[in-house]
Amino acid sequence: DSGVTQTPKHLITATGQRVTLRCSPRSGDLSVYWYQQSLDQGLQFLIQYYNGEERAKGNILERFSAQQFPDLHSELNLSSLELGDSALYFCASSPTGQGGYEQYFGPGTRLTVT
Amino acid sequence: GESVGLHLPTLSVQEGDNSIINCAYSNSASDYFIWYKQESGKGPQFIIDIRSNMDKRQGQRVTVLLNKTVKHLSLQIAATQPGDSAVYFCADWKGGSYIPTFGRGTSLIVHP
Numbered sequence: 001d002s003g004v005t006q007t008p009k010h011l012i013t014a015t016g017q018r019v020t021l022r023c024s025p026r027s028g029d030l031s032v033y034w035y036q037q038s039l040d041q042g043l044q045f046l047i048q049y050y051n052g053e054e055r056a057k058g059n060i061l062e063r064f065s066a067q068q069f070p071d072l073h074s075e076l077n078l079s080s081l082e083l084g085d086s087a088l089y090f091c092a093s094s095p096t097g098q099g100g101y102e103q104y105f106g107p108g109t110r111l112t113v114t
Numbered sequence: 115g116e117s118v119g120l121h122l123p124t125l126s127v128q129e130g131d132n133s134i135i136n137c138a139y140s141n142s143a144s145d146y147f148i149w150y151k152q153e154s155g156k157g158p159q160f161i162i163d164i165r166s167n168m169d170k171r172q173g174q175r176v177t178v179l180l181n182k183t184v185k186h187l188s189l190q191i192a193a194t195q196p197g198d199s200a201v202y203f204c205a206d207w208k209g210g211s212y213i214p215t216f217g218r219g220t221s222l223i224v225h226p
Contacts, residue, residue: 002157002159004157042203042216042218042219043158043203043216044216045213045214045216048212048213055212056211056212056213058213090157090158092157092158102148102160102163103148103160103214104160105150105157105158105159106157107156107157108156108157
């Protein structure tokens with residue numbers, strides 16, 4: 001158990017809908033990362049927050065957004081969902097906002113868009 | 115690093131053998147590297163890391179070797195066990211960057 005929690009574990013929704021994925025980092029970790037893992041793309045970095053502020057952006061679509069709240073939990077919002085958004089979404093946390101530190105991954109949320 | 119594709123390289127070994135998994139990275143400015151293990155249905159799990167000022171680092175049953183000249187990373191697992199069966203992939207960070215790049219995963223299958 002990494003100490004990072006993600007809810008829900010599974011999510012099935014229809015195209016065009018909007019969903020929110022939630023992540024609670026390890027106690028004391030200030031940084032949260034979001035990743036998408038699909039069969040054809042592997043693990044892709046989406047976005048990072050550090051102590052409530054956006055720190056880095058990767059291959060995140062404009063239909064997706066995220067935020068980190070004062071209690072450090074984070075939410076990833078996916079809207080206007082398409083079939084191709086079906087994937088595993090992982091959250092990871094680390095103590096600092098810098099690269100070069102171990103990241104602890106949550107168990108993931110499996111999103112299926114039908 | 116390259117993306118993990120649908121068809122992962124596979125390494126099949128017998129229980130008790132030593133395993134070597136390789137990873138190529140593309141950014142010569144990368145200065146921090148992690149090996150992850152991902153079991154089916156679970157999130158990636160940290161195994162071992164290494165910084166670019168080292169060329170070898172040992173953990174419990176695992177050793178990571180870094181060859182910066184050819185931008186190559188390897189993970190050696192000693193006395194491989196069935197519980198080691200998983201997908202293994204590397205990640206690298208360019209100095210000062212917050213964004214990791216993930217390497218192509220390798221599926222390790224350990225036969226009892």
